Amino acid sequence: xxxxxxxxxxxxxxxxxxxxxxxxxxxxxxxxxxxxxxxxxxxxxxxxxxxxxxxxxxxxxxxxxxxxxxxxxxxxxxxxxxxxxxxxxxxxxxxxxxxxxxxxxxxxxxxxxxxxxxxxxxxxxxxxxxxxxxxxxxxxxxxxxxxxxxxx
Amino acid sequence: xxxxxxxxxxxxxxxxxxxxxxxxxxxxxxxxxxxxxxxxxxxxxxxxxxxxxxxxxxxxxxxxxxxxxxxxxxxxxxxxxxxxxxxxxxxxxxxxxxxxxxxxxxxxxxxxxxxxxxxxxxxxxxxxxxxxxxxxxxxxxxxxxxxxxxxxxxxxxxxxxxxxxxxxxxxxxxxxxxxxxxxxxxxxxxxxxxxxxxxxxxxxxxxxxxxxxxxxxxxxxxxxxxxxxxxxxxxxxxxxxxxxxxxxxxxxxxxxxxxxxxxxxxxxxxxxxxxxxxxxxxxxxxxxxxxxxxxxxxxxxxxxxxxxxxxxxxxxxxxxxxxxxxxxxxxxxxxxxxxxxxxxxxxx
Numbered sequence: 316x317x318x319x320x321x322x323x324x325x326x327x328x329x330x331x332x333x334x335x336x337x338x339x340x341x342x343x344x345x346x347x348x349x350x351x352x353x354x355x356x357x358x359x360x361x362x363x364x365x366x367x368x369x370x371x372x373x374x375x376x377x378x379x380x381x382x383x384x385x386x387x388x389x390x391x392x393x394x395x396x397x398x399x400x401x402x403x404x405x406x407x408x409x410x411x412x413x414x415x416x417x418x419x420x421x422x423x424x425x426x427x428x429x430x431x432x433x434x435x436x437x438x439x440x441x442x443x444x445x446x447x448x449x450x451x452x453x454x455x456x457x458x459x460x461x462x463x464x465x466x467x
Numbered sequence: 468x469x470x471x472x473x474x475x476x477x478x479x480x481x482x483x484x485x486x487x488x489x490x491x492x493x494x495x496x497x498x499x500x501x502x503x504x505x506x507x508x509x510x511x512x513x514x515x516x517x518x519x520x521x522x523x524x525x526x527x528x529x530x531x532x533x534x535x536x537x538x539x540x541x542x543x544x545x546x547x548x549x550x551x552x553x554x555x556x557x558x559x560x561x562x563x564x565x566x567x568x569x570x571x572x573x574x575x576x577x578x579x580x581x582x583x584x585x586x587x588x589x590x591x592x593x594x595x596x597x598x599x600x601x602x603x604x605x606x607x608x609x610x611x612x613x614x615x616x617x618x619x620x621x622x623x624x625x626x627x628x629x630x631x632x633x634x635x636x637x638x639x640x641x642x643x644x645x646x647x648x649x650x651x652x653x654x655x656x657x658x659x660x661x662x663x664x665x666x667x668x669x670x671x672x673x674x675x676x677x678x679x680x681x682x683x684x685x686x687x688x689x690x691x692x693x694x695x696x697x698x699x700x701x702x703x704x705x706x707x708x709x710x711x712x713x714x715x716x717x718x719x720x721x722x723x724x725x726x727x728x729x730x731x732x733x734x735x736x737x738x739x740x741x742x743x744x745x746x747x748x749x750x751x752x753x754x755x756x757x758x759x760x761x762x763x764x765x766x767x768x769x770x771x772x773x774x775x776x777x778x779x780x781x782x783x784x785x786x787x788x789x790x791x792x793x794x795x796x797x798x799x800x801x802x803x804x805x806x807x808x809x810x811x812x813x814x815x
Binding site: 354396407 | 498501502504505506507508509510511512518519521522523530531532533535536539540541542545546579580581582583584585586587589590679748749750751752
């Protein structure tokens, strides 16, 4: 879990190969339902176990918007509040069913040249969220970080 | 074989999925609070004006990944859409509806989301109203996938900000064109034909949804003979070699004489219904419900739990039944009991 304090990364303090602190998330019915409702996604497979099973699923499962939100949170937990998300590109795999655990891991895989004004620069983080069935989500998040010593 | 609509589908690429969608509400703090609490997101720039200003945003911003939440239709429209789908022969309205109908007609009735790419031009601020246009960007030729044979469909959704939209629930393409682009999303789905994957799951009837196979029995050296027997077309009962007592369910030793030596005898498959239950809930997708389950007293004297192929309304304790060995898949064959006609009730 996140250790409470948010990171305060700068573009200059980050290197390709840096690993993010892993985030171990218990997948509870509450998380799945809260995420679905917070994203206004009322498809029954995300909140009604009986109907989910009628449709051939063993249980309710997490919706994509929640997966997106968790991936974004995972990266900004690490980068800190001054980061600006540019891109979230994800590929979906094994569903997140209740009573599973998803472990999010990330590694810095690219650093673009600093922005033309010298104030910020883009960093690419490759993210993986794995549960007991395999990879629930894989993808990349591009985040803009402030340069060292630049006033905001 | 199903139809091939490659040409009609190709003609839809580049077309709008439907009319522009207007966000029901402007970007607002209440929805943001629900979101960050659900995600466990502690980033203060989403709720604190001061923290957001300190971080250089000039004021509270929405979580970028919340993008799609602003244009979701919500509960009321979801329920209305659900009831419309239940009506037969709804006239297809949008090009997206037409595309989905063509794919369904090709037998690709199952859908799964595979990719979601979001690009944010800038963070969204409180009070902004979003409008989207959706474009069918790509429909692939048939691909063989782990789920089945299908086509990947990519839809691009362009988000523009129109702060002064007021109460408008719908807008024209011209109005949208005047908005400020703030984000783009590409969403890829696989529309596939159920039951066409390698090692396909058991199909529920013709063209119905794929469903998981029945749970596997936990095989041991004591009970394996039973399931091997059913696969070979025989309903077998364990018998003690020393005292010839029959026993079921299988055990390593005889409860009468303690002997560890056993063999088997083949049951006739006839018996009577000793007890039963009809399961309505919880539903497991491998089975049909209501699901009658019987405890059958075989005429050899042992009792056996098995599926009943008998209308629940017809079930009576003591009714005569007979086993049929049913193969559920390549591995699993089990006895299922039918009711016997009344004239054979007292038969010898």
